[in-house]
Amino acid sequence: MIKIKHALSVLSVLIVVTALAACGSAEATGNAEVTELRYQGSAGFVTFPELAQELGYLPGVKLTWVGDTTSGPQDIQSAATGQTDFGGAFNGAIIKLKAAKSPIKAVIGYYGSDEKSFSGYYVTENSPIRTARDLIGKKIGVNTLGAHHEAVIKEYLKREGLTPEEIKQVELVVVPPVNTEQAVRQGQVEVGTLGGILKDKALERGGLRPLFTDVGLFGPFTAGSVVLREDFIAKNPTTVKTFVAGFAKAVEWTQTHSKEEVVAKFKEIIAKRGRNEDAAAVQYWKSSGVAGKGGVIADREFQTWIDWLQREGEIQPGQVKLADLFTNEFNPHANGSA
Structure with a gap:
């Protein structure tokens, strides 16, 4: 699940382009909340939202696949510019995009490293x-x-x-x-x-x-998160809550079921969606790699990379704040209510 590419080659453009994102799906339906979420997938693999949809964890929310992503930074850039409604990438890439004034916020962790997957x-x-x-x-x-x-x-x-x-x-x-x-x-x-x-x-x-x-x-850690645009979150709080809660339940499902059950379900989903894919790779799945239960994001999973980027001179001290980068507000596991 670790997929990332030249995060900042177009960031100078993003500041302008994200201002145009208002023409995205969030405003297309007037005052009604958006319930159809556009996203990019990954060939031969199943994302957590796709698993959540298959398990019935996204009531009232429909996912629309628009193609496969080429990398994490590309995925979150697409979300930031309104081409898709959510995307995921390495937390360091999210920090750099946020430092460039992109109006995104991480809402749940989706990949990482542990003793089985690293x-x-x-x-x-x-x-x-x-x-x-x-x-x-x-x-x-x-x-x-x-x-x-x-x-x-x-x-x-x-x-x-x-x-x-x-x-x-x-x-x-x-x-x-x-x-x-x-x-x-x-x-x-x-x-x-x-x-x-x-x-x-x-x-x-x-x-x-x-x-x-x-x-x-680093020890077990969640390395990447899924982001939404801040305006999308503000205009669609019910949809966001349903999406993140269902995503969290899907993460927990992989954390509490056997490898054999997870692999079987992934193969079933890949076969059902009919994208002419090879499902052979999923048999090597070992774990989600997500450290927090249900994808809850820990401060250190962003602070580590803030410190690194400051040391590298890629961002300035105080340029980004943890509170602006992510929220666990919509994740039921954050307050134990799951």
Whole structure:
């Protein structure tokens, strides 16, 4: 579930474009609340809203799939500009979008890392790289820049004592996830970022070992959240409450049911929606990775990345505040009423 791409290449445009978002679905129906939510999916995978809809957790709310997202930042940009009604991304990408004055707010966590589902940073078994200092002058393959993996890598390097100048000498190279394993084995990069099914298949073939993992660095944590536009929240409070509550119940369902039950339900949903997809990847599903029960967002899941972005000079101290970034108001698990 970890999917993110060049978060800020169009942010200068977003400030203008989001001002035009008033022509989106929220105003199209006058005073009546919007009950049909447009969203982007992911080929061969089932999102929590899709699971919630299948389980009957979204009474009175209809989901309309408009296509598949290419990345987390693209997904939340689409929501911010009114092309869709909700989208999800790495929390650091949300912070950067918010710092650019985009009127979005996170309402629920949707992916993360735990002992079953995590991202690792792998080298070949015979690699001389054993420590962070060994990475100076080396290349690390990541799926995109300015997102989850870059943040984790730089936090690892900092914690291991590298100076800012030394960290700059560690080169991050964009490699499509499907090509990462091959790039490491052929020496095109010294370290590769692997997660999910790609990690599992690579480890099955042997010959790789982890240098470090994100869960080893941070412990279990929710890494990404789903956002809505602030004007959408204000104009559609009942719909938002139903949507987030149903989303939370779907997260909890995966947290309290066996892998076999979850995989079976995912395969059923993929077959039923008829998008000509390969459902083979879902059999590798292990856990939601979401740390908070029902996707409740913890302060540290945003504060960690605020601190990192300030240290990197990408945002200024005080430029964004936790209260402006997310709310657990609509999540029934936040007050124990679920």
